[in-house]
Amino acid sequence: MAGIKDVAKAAGVSVATVSRVMNNRGYISKETRRKVEKAMESIDYHPNQIARALQKNQSYFIGIIVPDSNHPFFSDLIKYVEMSANERNYKLLVCNSLDDPDKEAKYISMLRQNQVDGIIMCSHTMDIESYRKVPFPIVSFDRFISSTIPCVGSDNYRGGELATEHLIGLGCKRLLHISGPLELDILSNRRRDAFVITSMKHGVAYDIIEGAHNKLTFNYFWTFIHENLTPERLQEYDGIFCSNDLVAYALYLYAQQHGIDVPSQLKIIGYDYHSFTRMLQNPKLTTIMQPSDRIGVMLTNTLIQMIENADGELINNTTVDVTLVKGDTT
Amino acid sequence: MAGIKDVAKAAGVSVATVSRVMNNRGYISKETRRKVEKAMESIDYHPNQIARALQKNQSYFIGIIVPDSNHPFFSDLIKYVEMSANERNYKLLVCNSLDDPDKEAKYISMLRQNQVDGIIMCSHTMDIESYRKVPFPIVSFDRFISSTIPCVGSDNYRGGELATEHLIGLGCKRLLHISGPLELDILSNRRRDAFVITSMKHGVAYDIIEGAHNKLTFNYFWTFIHENLTPERLQEYDGIFCSNDLVAYALYLYAQQHGIDVPSQLKIIGYDYHSFTRMLQNPKLTTIMQPSDRIGVMLTNTLIQMIENADGELINNTTVDVTLVKGDTT
Structure with missing residues (x-):
């Protein structure tokens, strides 16, 4: 069977370089990595990464x-997380909690049993203690x-x-906010806080309708509005x-x-901006864009930083800028 | 450290039952599985599945x-594949090839090195030989x-x-088909074959414009049309x-x-039907629905059948029915 020496020979590099590529350690130029990977492919060398993971205690x-x-939004996010993880040789296991605390707990346990190096948590149904006791x-x-547990999010307050301010700047005098569920202490609630404070600051009357827990389908929102x-x-x-945006x-x-004519009688602004559905909107929504590409890359990089500096200091939270995207509904 | 006996005791079942749950073998009622999982959780027992995978040669x-x-479409499909895999205790690794043959080959090699039990291939950029030599x-x-290599797909010809027939039935006299790329021998080309034969059968004039290789963004199609x-x-x-549909x-x-007024001057019909973007379409497209839920479940079940009956006979291809969904564009 082919071994690491054969790879080095086929790639025209040293055994140490092959080892660095395989162990994902130290600086390796893209070109060298590519050469080593091609060589592995050409001599049909497929090292068992599961055995290595067990040996090295890193999967x-x-x-x-x-x-x-x-x-x-999550489909956008997963794509960017997967692509940035792949660039650093990490593989992504995708889990759908459907906002069910039992399913969420079961997935965490499954991921733990499968020795993942870390988890990106985008589903928040369990109490804080349950996350704290996860040992990675x-x-x-x-x-x-x-x-x-570092947190990455968009600047919800600014959003x-x-x-x-956009609605008030266009002359709106009586505002409504349809919020997410407010009982959980999640950062998206700051959108609501900013709505309240900005309305008060400008002396504009406002109401709030609170959404139920993350039911993320259009049909749910359609019923909710009715x-x-x-x-x-x-x-x-x-x-x-x-x-x-839904x-x-x-x-x-x-x-x-x-x-009721939009926007002459009623102006509507959303939050999220999905790259794919944007194209299908007719008219296009005015919305606050939280950039899923930057958030996805930041989630991955933060997690890998924690994994690779296991004894390092605490890592800061990250807030990613948002921008207003003017559409046809305001 | 807690062991399998402690789990059995906490769950009030036999050690053999715990072992069946952990090894995913034999019939286990949902309730029993749930009880065992709860017990594992309660006594903080997290067996190392990577070590088991290595031992059992199944990951x-x-x-x-x-x-x-x-x-x-793929975001729909991935959700249903993940959920049906999870029901049978399989975990899903998601890979984006971006229709790049190099990336596709690299992912296959990565999955092989990580001892996956099997692959669902939805990206088709490599030649057939490259898939044939994959040893799982x-x-x-x-x-x-x-x-x-069994194939699961919608009934593209029927679609x-x-x-x-829908367009001809509405009185259309001069048809155009915008196809996918035709150089690859993929089943979606049968949509084009059916278009040609049905038009000929009814003596209706037709043209075809061939799309380029799977560039799956709206912006690409927008430029393509121009x-x-x-x-x-x-x-x-x-x-x-x-x-x-894009x-x-x-x-x-x-x-x-x-x-040009749609549908009075021009009738348009698409193919796919995405559960999420459907809601945002205004007007709604008339389209052929290929059911991503049924296709996703079928892809998973077929793969698991192959994995678990490794010495079994060849497995048939599966064709999933399509339906016409009438919208506002015809």
Whole structure:
């Protein structure tokens, strides 16, 4: 059977270089890595990474737990996490919690049993203690869990402020915010805080309707709007800030059905911006873009930093900038 | 440290039952599995599945290689594959080939080194020989590779027929088909075959524009339409069958911009149907739905069948039914 010496010979590099590539250690130029990989392929050398993982106590597996991998925001995020992980030779295990605490716990246990090096947590249904007792690195998306679990998220407060100022700047006098569920201490609630404070600062009247726990389907939001709004009540408002694009789009369709013109009578702004669904929107939503590419790369890099500096100091939280994307609904 | 006996005791079942749950063998009721899992959790018992994998020569990892996990069709598919794999205790590694043959080959090698039990291949950029030499089970989506690699796909021929008959039934006299790339022998080409034969059968004039290799973004299709069509040429047709919903939607927007009314002057029908983007379509496309849930479950079940009956006979290809979903564009 072919061995590491044969790889070195075929690639025209030293055994030490092959070892560095295989162990993912030290600086290796892209070109050298490529040469070594080609050589491994050409002599049909496939080292058993599972055996190596056991020996070295590092698997190069990372897990990501999301509420729904098919939701456009998480589907964006997973792609960028996978691609940036792959660049550093980590493999991604994808888990759908469907926002079920039992499923979430079972996935964490499964990932632990499979010796993942770390987890990116994007589903937040369990209490904080359950995450704290996990004995390997975790990075959290949009929720503060503890000082040992770094958090990466968009600047939710700034997003809420931008959205509210945009509506007020366009002359809106009576605002509504459809928030996410507020009972959990997650960072997206800051969108609501910024909405309240910005409205107060400008002396503009406002209401809030609280969404239920992350039901991430359009149909859910469509029903939600029918249950929580009437056309009469909708006409009381001239500007609505929605905590995500799905509810914003459902609201736009509801207004249209009831003869309320958007944007002349009612202005609507969302939150998220999905690269794929954006193209299909007609009209295009005005929205706050939280950049899933930058968030995805940051989640991966933060986790790998924790994995590779296991004895290092605490790692800071990261806040990624948001921007207002003007569309046709304001 | 806690052991298997402690789990049995905490769960109130026999050691043999715990072993069956852990080894994923034999019939175990959902309730019993749940009890054992709870017990493992409660006594903090996390068996090292990587060590077991090495011992048993089975990892319970499966890989899925897609062109782009963020494309709505593949994002649908990945969710259903992950959920059905998880039900049978398999874990899913997601890989984005971005339709690059080098990346595809590298992922196959990576999955092989990580001892996956099998691969679901949805990206088709390499030649057939490269897949044939992979020494573990592969299931292919929408491409015949060899008699030892089962293929799961929607009934592409029937889909093309349904779409073409729908347009002709509505009185269209001059048809256009925007196909996928035809140089590869992939099953989606049968949509084009059915389009040609159905048009001929009804004596209706037709043209075909061939798409380039799977560039799965809306922006690509938007540019593609501008490069391959003019408003004048578009007016020559009264019915267009597009090989996917993104190109159909781009075409709809292009027609609208050039004052061609859909559906009175021009009828457009797509192919795919994405559960999420459907909600955002305004107007909604008429399209052929290939059910990603049934295809996803079938891909998983076929692969697991191959893994668990390694010495069994050849497994048949599977064709999943398609249906016409009437929208506003025909």
